[in-house]
Amino acid sequence: MATTTGSCLCGEIHWTVEGRPRSATNCHCASCQKQHGAAFATYGAVVRSKLRVTGEPKRFRSSPDAVRMFCATCGSSLFMDYDADPKTTWVSLGTADCDPNCRPESHAFVASKAPWIELTDGLPQHAGHAPR
């Protein structure tokens, strides 16, 4: 099976997952905006047990139910885990080193969307979490 691979900006951390993410979402929550320094973050969902990581991302609990992982050297935002979904890890698609063969299906948390961008791609928009 083909793999999807990625890495942080400085190259200290690499990740590989069998196959491709099963779905992807653009997240407009305030935490994603802050952590990514961007209008929104695009995450792909992968099976946690199939994700291989080399290097040690720093962990930050950004909300009571979510942990974000990033490179302590270069700051790249890499992964997010939700306590409620221990079998899934959300991978920042911007760190992929190949086409992850998965496209964003929706915009989540548009209730906190940055006022300085317009969403023109026609994808469904959800005020909070995208339905799974």
Ligand SMILES: [Zn+2]
């Ligand atoms: Zn790095």
Ligand SMILES: [Zn+2]
């Ligand atoms: Zn978010």
